[in-house]
Amino acid sequence: MKGHLDTIASPNNPDPIQCGIDGSPRRCGGQGDLLAGALVACYYWTIKNRDKIEYQSATPDKSPRVDQFPFFSRVNPAQVAAYAASTLIRTSCQTVFSKLGRSMISTDVLKEIGPTFNKIFEK
Secondary structure (H helix, E strand, O other): OOOOOEEEEEOOEEEEEEEOOOOOOOOOOOHHHHHHHHHHHHHHHHHHOHHHOOOOOOOOOOOOOHHHHHHOOOOOHHHHHHHHHHHHHHHHHHHHHHHHHHHOOHHHHHHHHHHHHHHHHOO
């Protein structure tokens, strides 16, 4: 569910996780399409690398939140993909908004996805 916090639910995990990474205050048409495309790519990657992804149990005193990623309980590949896609698009939008302000459009965000992906995931 997209919103101030993106909520990522799963039938296999009764506790939804949330991505609250700062995005852009400007919501332009097409951002949902960019998120859907990023989600498909990230889901493919998580399935392909399923054996390399470590899923750790949550500690009893902490609820799963974006700032506690290693502590998610029973996080599945779809949730990892949704979190990654949300992070990618939110960060791309934030970068574009800082450059262009309210004149940004989804095409501007599309151009920023590659550099943002490299910055976030190619470490």
